[in-house]
Amino acid sequence: MKKVHISTTINGDEVDFLCEPTQTLLDVLRDELHMTGTKEGCGTGDCGACSVTLDGTLVCSCLVLGAEVGDKSIETIEGMAQGEELHPLQQKFIDHVALQCGICTPGLLVASKKLLERNPDPSEEEIRYWLAGNLCRCTGYQKIVEAVADAAQEMRSA
Amino acid sequence: MDNLRYEAADTLAHAAQLIAAESGDVRVLAGGTDVLVQMHSDMIEPDLIVDIKNIPEVRTIQQEDGGWRFGAAVPGLELMDHADFCAAWPGVMDGVKLIGSVQIRGRASVGGNLCNASPAADSVPPMIAASAMATVFGPNGSREVPVQDIAVGPGKTSLEKGEIVVSFSLPPRPAHSGDAYLRFTPRTEMDIAVVGVAVNLTLDDAGICTAARVVLGAVAARALLVQEAADALIGTSVDDAAIENMIQEVRAACRPIDDKRGTIEFRTKVAGVLAERATKIALERARGA
Numbered sequence: 090m091k092k093v094h095i096s097t098t099i100n101g102d103e104v105d106f107l108c109e110p111t112q113t114l115l116d117v118l119r120d121e122l123h124m125t126g127t128k129e130g131c132g133t134g135d136c137g138a139c140s141v142t143l144d145g146t147l148v149c150s151c152l153v154l155g156a157e158v159g160d161k162s163i164e165t166i167e168g169m170a171q172g173e174e175l176h177p178l179q180q181k182f183i184d185h186v187a188l189q190c191g192i193c194t195p196g197l198l199v200a201s202k203k204l205l206e207r208n209p210d211p212s213e214e215e216i217r218y219w220l221a222g223n224l225c226r227c228t229g230y231q232k233i234v235e236a237v238a239d240a241a242q243e244m245r246s247a
Numbered sequence: 248m249d250n251l252r253y254e255a256a257d258t259l260a261h262a263a264q265l266i267a268a269e270s271g272d273v274r275v276l277a278g279g280t281d282v283l284v285q286m287h288s289d290m291i292e293p294d295l296i297v298d299i300k301n302i303p304e305v306r307t308i309q310q311e312d313g314g315w316r317f318g319a320a321v322p323g324l325e326l327m328d329h330a331d332f333c334a335a336w337p338g339v340m341d342g343v344k345l346i347g348s349v350q351i352r353g354r355a356s357v358g359g360n361l362c363n364a365s366p367a368a369d370s371v372p373p374m375i376a377a378s379a380m381a382t383v384f385g386p387n388g389s390r391e392v393p394v395q396d397i398a399v400g401p402g403k404t405s406l407e408k409g410e411i412v413v414s415f416s417l418p419p420r421p422a423h424s425g426d427a428y429l430r431f432t433p434r435t436e437m438d439i440a441v442v443g444v445a446v447n448l449t450l451d452d453a454g455i456c457t458a459a460r461v462v463l464g465a466v467a468a469r470a471l472l473v474q475e476a477a478d479a480l481i482g483t484s485v486d487d488a489a490i491e492n493m494i495q496e497v498r499a500a501c502r503p504i505d506d507k508r509g510t511i512e513f514r515t516k517v518a519g520v521l522a523e524r525a526t527k528i529a530l531e532r533a534r535g536a
């Protein structure tokens with residue numbers, strides 16, 4: 090299969106890669122660029138583990154082709170902490186023990202970050218609806234919702 | 248699919264040319280929320296993917312002749328963020344907002360929802376209720392097609408090879424008009440409609456219904472526009488008696504499948520319940536407009 094050459098921006102860095110037309114953005118991130126923070130749960134848009142933003146829009150990277158992302162701006166979980174300093178959401182997920190196995194966590198963090206950009210003061214209901222596309226088999230969601238609300242409060246007072 | 252090629256078209260003519268030049272299986276790509284799932288599960292094995300998202304006409308939302316026109320590949324989220332469109336067509340938006348999750352709506356388009364031709368597609372019944380027209384572009388030029396004539400059965404459309412839905416036009420709304428869409432799913436989010444009902448009404452100054460469209464989703468091989476149900480409302484004040492007659496017509500029109508997600512009896516009963524509720528929401532919106 091003829092490979093496609095793509096130049097794009099990921100977490101602020103210019104990146105070049107070759108991909109096959111059948112490869113998804115998720116395949117490219119994990120297998121070509123070895124950015125394995127983004128997880129695959131289902132490959133069909135149901136679980137949200139592969140969530141990234143594409144030109145600022147929250148998407149499932151398993152439902153985007155690598156060939157589609159030329160000259161875009163992509164943000165993944167790898168761009169969330171500033172060096173050693175965790176993003177408030179990351180810190181609150183730890184403080185509230187909002188993760189167990191951790192497979193869902195990168196997707197939930199990326200999705201929650203986008204929520205707080207759009208709505209710095211979401212209600213519990215708004216958090217739950219926004220995160221409906223992110224499945225977690227372990228936590229039962231309660232601690233995740235609490236962590237997001239707590240991070241939102243901290244970020245508002247910062 | 249081992250020889251799959253990806254091409255992004257810049258113009259409608261370019262897309263038509265790419266499709267015409269390919270002898271194998273071609274898929275138009277909008278948001279990809281059906282195309283990529285179907286490729287992943289080997290349901291489809293295209294030789295060529297033609298991405299239409301960079302074509303300006305399929306991505307714009309604008310007022311036109313007192314009504315609205317929006318591109319077939321506009322993602323649901325962009326419609327949701329368009330306050331004026333949402334205010335004009337709340338029932339269409341009821342359907343759009345129900346599609347998948349935030350992530351899915353960031354990509355999924357109304358054009359893709361229609362052309363995928365699932366009988367349970369949530370944006371299709373309210374678009375039909377709205378009397379939306381599709382502008383279709385193909386090798387033989389452009390034509391205007393009522394949205395109800397595009398999807399003809401599960402996975403099947405009336406589009407000819409090489410034809411693309413470019414945009415949808417929604418007519419100007421008379422005063423006192425309102426629309427609504429409701430669906431039944433076992434889960435509140437991220438589930439496929441077992442039944443969906445869309446209602447679009449216009450009232451006169453005295454509150455008498457002068458125009459109505461009632462559309463059912465997921466109870467037949469394609470969305471059904473039920474004229475008899477609309478006739479039960481037209482000329483009435485949409486009182487309980489009229490709504491009861493409308494419910495009977497809705498149930499009479501249902502031809503659902505029988506499966507583990509809903510028996511024929513259940514789907515038929517729920518269609519009537521949702522028709523009543525959707526009518527009351529549409530009525531409230533019409534009275535407020």
Ligand SMILES: Cc1cc2nc3c(=O)[nH]c(=O)nc-3n(C[C@@H](O)[C@@H](O)[C@H](O)COP(=O)(O)OP(=O)(O)OC[C@H]3O[C@@H](n4cnc5c(N)ncnc54)[C@H](O)[C@@H]3O)c2cc1C
Nearest residue numbers: 134275277278279280281282347356359360362368369412
């Ligand atoms: C997890 C998940 C949950 C979902 N939940 C729902 C739900 O609750 N309700 C619901 O209704 N749907 C749901 N869907 C399906 C919904 O996302 C799709 O039907 C979507 O609307 C299709 O739009 P798209 O832009 O992604 O289309 P694509 O996947 O790009 O295309 C879909 C089909 O239409 C064709 N096509 C696309 N655009 C055009 C065009 N302009 N002209 C001609 N042909 C075209 C394509 O070739 C393809 O066959 C869900 C999907 C996923 C993955």
Ligand code: FES
Nearest residue numbers: 130131132137151
């Ligand atoms: S891996 Fe993409 S949604 Fe599950």
Ligand code: FES
Nearest residue numbers: 189193225226227
């Ligand atoms: S922590 Fe295991 S899936 Fe969420």
